[in-house]
Amino acid sequence: MPNRGSVQADAFLNGVPYLQTINDITTGTPTGIHVEPGIWMIVPVTTDPAVPSPSLVRMASIPHGAAIVAQGTFSTSNGPPNIPVQHITPFSTVPAGTALPSPAPRGQPITFASQTATAQGTARLPQDLSSFIAAGTITQAMLDDPNSILREQNQGLNITQTIEIVISTSPAAPLFGGGTDNIAFLLGDPAAVTSPLAAGENAQTLQMTATFWIETVEYTINLPRFQPGDGALKLSPRAQFPGQVVPSFLVTPPFAITSPTAITVTSTQIQYSQVVMLNFKTLTWPHVSVATLVPA
Numbered sequence: 001m002p003n004r005g006s007v008q009a010d011a012f013l014n015g016v017p018y019l020q021t022i023n024d025i026t027t028g029t030p031t032g033i034h035v036e037p038g039i040w041m042i043v044p045v046t047t048d049p050a051v052p053s054p055s056l057v058r059m060a061s062i063p064h065g066a067a068i069v070a071q072g073t074f075s076t077s078n079g080p081p082n083i084p085v086q087h088i089t090p091f092s093t094v095p096a097g098t099a100l101p102s103p104a105p106r107g108q109p110i111t112f113a114s115q116t117a118t119a120q121g122t123a124r125l126p127q128d129l130s131s132f133i134a135a136g137t138i139t140q141a142m143l144d145d146p147n148s149i150l151r152e153q154n155q156g157l158n159i160t161q162t163i164e165i166v167i168s169t170s171p172a173a174p175l176f177g178g179g180t181d182n183i184a185f186l187l188g189d190p191a192a193v194t195s196p197l198a199a200g201e202n203a204q205t206l207q208m209t210a211t212f213w214i215e216t217v218e219y220t221i222n223l224p225r226f227q228p229g230d231g232a233l234k235l236s237p238r239a240q241f242p243g244q245v246v247p248s249f250l251v252t253p254p255f256a257i258t259s260p261t262a263i264t265v266t267s268t269q270i271q272y273s274q275v276v277m278l279n280f281k282t283l284t285w286p287h288v289s290v291a292t293l294v295p296a
Contacts, residue, residue, distance in 0.1 A: 001014075001015070007047075008046060008048045011044055012044065013043055015039045015041035015042075016039065016040045016041075017038070018039065019035070022034035026125075026126050026132070026138075035062075036060050037061060038059055038060030039058075039060075040057070041057045043056070049174060052174075053073060055072060056072055056165055056167060064186070064205070065182060066181065066183070067180070068181075068208050069177065070167040070168055070208055070209075071167060073175075074163060074166075076164075077161070077162055077164070078160065079161070080215065081213040083147050083151050083213070083273070084147065086288055086290075087145065087286065088143065088288050089286070090112070091107055091108060092107065092282060092284075093282055093283060115144075117138060117139065117142075136242075147288075153245065153271070153292045155244075156240030156244075157240070158219075159215045160217070162215050162216075164214075165214070167209070167210050168208070168209040168210075180205045182205055186202055186203050186204050186205065187201060187202075188201040188204070202280070204278065205278060206277040210272060210275070211274075212272045213270070214268060214269075214270050216267075216268060218266050219246070219247070219267060220265075221235045221262070221265055222262050223251065223257050223263060224257070225257055225260065226257035228253075228255065228256060232250045233250070233252070234250055234251075235249050236249070247294040247296065249267075267294065267295060270292070270293040271291070272291055274288070274289040274290070276289075
């Protein structure tokens with residue numbers, strides 16, 4: 001799609017639409033908690049503004065009452081990704097020098113009991129995580145660092161190449177576009193602009209940053225005995241540990257396989273870690289989403 005230029009020639013943008021949906025399965029009945037239609041676009045090199053490399057843009061609308069435009073860059077490297085630690089502890093947004101009853105000085109982390117997996121009687125839903133802890137599907141490590149889920153997934157994998165995409169609603173120079181928009185309810189009482197202890201934001205979407213890792217993974221799969229005409233084989237590599245997600249392959253050998261044979265194949269794995277900063281009155285909460293996607 002052409003973006004009309006004036007200082008420079010038209011810029012042609014190509015895009016791919018997407019739809020993300022998230023269900024809460026902790027109650028036993030999947031319940032929809034997020035739906036996000038959006039589009040990814042690539043922006044070519046531009047001279048006005050002076051951006052010397054192509055950049056990526058993600059635009060999305062969320063029924064929470066917010067819309068985002070996030071822009072960023074991408075790079076390619078050999079080997080697996082370097083996935084950092086990501087905390088979920090909220091921190092104070094009260095300016096320094098504000099009189100009590102402010103909860104804490106600006107930027108100071110404030111830990112809640114609900115961040116302890118074994119704690120019960122908190123505002124967390126569900127309160128009792130004992131069944132998930134026993135099954136290993138929710139752990140203290142996940143609450144301390146959701147990105148640990150991504151690093152654990154990569155244990156034992158031979159990742160030969162990684163494309164890293166970093167986007168933000170407040171991107172680093174030379175990019176400067178993007179941002180978030182909120183409905184009035186999310187922004188809350190306008191008096192919060194002049195008084196940090198006023199009613200303040202109900203749930204303002206302040207900023208979103210996200211990193212996507214597109215990884216090339218080398219797997220070994222075992223072909224059973226096969227005769228031409230038997231039909232396609234649906235095969236998956238062996239998981240390195242319980243719960244590790246692995247792709248599935250359709251394999252149609254062009255000749256007979258007289259004895260079990262191991263072959264090497266490659267596939268794409270996509271991982272992401274997204275952090276949305278949500279302002280609730282005098283606190284900023286990191287809202288972290290992580291996932292690993294493999295093809296079936």
